[in-house]
Amino acid sequence: MSQKINIAPEAFEYMEKVTGAGGVEVKVNLPKEKIEKINSICDAFGNDPGELINVLHEAQHAFGYIPAEIQDIVAHNLHMPVSQVYGVVTFYTFFSMTPKGEHPVSVCTGTACYVRGAERVLEEFRKELQLEVGETTPDGRFSLNCLRCVGACGLAPVVLVGEKVYGRVSPDGVKAIIEEYKK
Numbered sequence: 001m002s003q004k005i006n007i008a009p010e011a012f013e014y015m016e017k018v019t020g021a022g023g024v025e026v027k028v029n030l031p032k033e034k035i036e037k038i039n040s041i042c043d044a045f046g047n048d049p050g051e052l053i054n055v056l057h058e059a060q061h062a063f064g065y066i067p068a069e070i071q072d073i074v075a076h077n078l079h080m081p082v083s084q085v086y087g088v089v090t091f092y093t094f095f096s097m098t099p100k101g102e103h104p105v106s107v108c109t110g111t112a113c114y115v116r117g118a119e120r121v122l123e124e125f126r127k128e129l130q131l132e133v134g135e136t137t138p139d140g141r142f143s144l145n146c147l148r149c150v151g152a153c154g155l156a157p158v159v160l161v162g163e164k165v166y167g168r169v170s171p172d173g174v175k176a177i178i179e180e181y182k183k
Ligand code: FES
Pocket: 108, 109, 110, 111, 112, 113, 114, 148, 149, 150, 151, 152, 153, 154, 156, 157, 158
């Protein structure tokens, strides 16, 4: 039996009808390639609900973030409620629902970093970038996130910008880090 789910179609820039497992049709506003990509990721894990975390990891890797439309398709393919997928995406800090900036700033707020002042470092990044945690600047250059321990506690407090690790970061040093990426 075919059941059609329409997700706020009037808001869509692009509409694509997807027929997934069980013949259920979902309408989403994603380009065809992205739909094919997420379907192939789900397929690679056998559309198994027990593989949700692995599917989301692959999706995050492929798209850089996991927007609501991707969550809808994952839920649909893995035969689970969207609320369950949303719950997992929002629970783990390594999943993001918004696109990361060209220079993603991640402040470690694990215990060692926290006791050595990560909170004040984070506050300084929020002020300088005018961002809340989880947001991206309007020009797409910077995004701000928190991480749990990245395994460099000896260098606490630690900040990552992309792959680059900054150790013993003080609030006073935040401006200089940002400047490096503004050039
Ligand atoms: S707590 Fe920050 S690197 Fe370990």
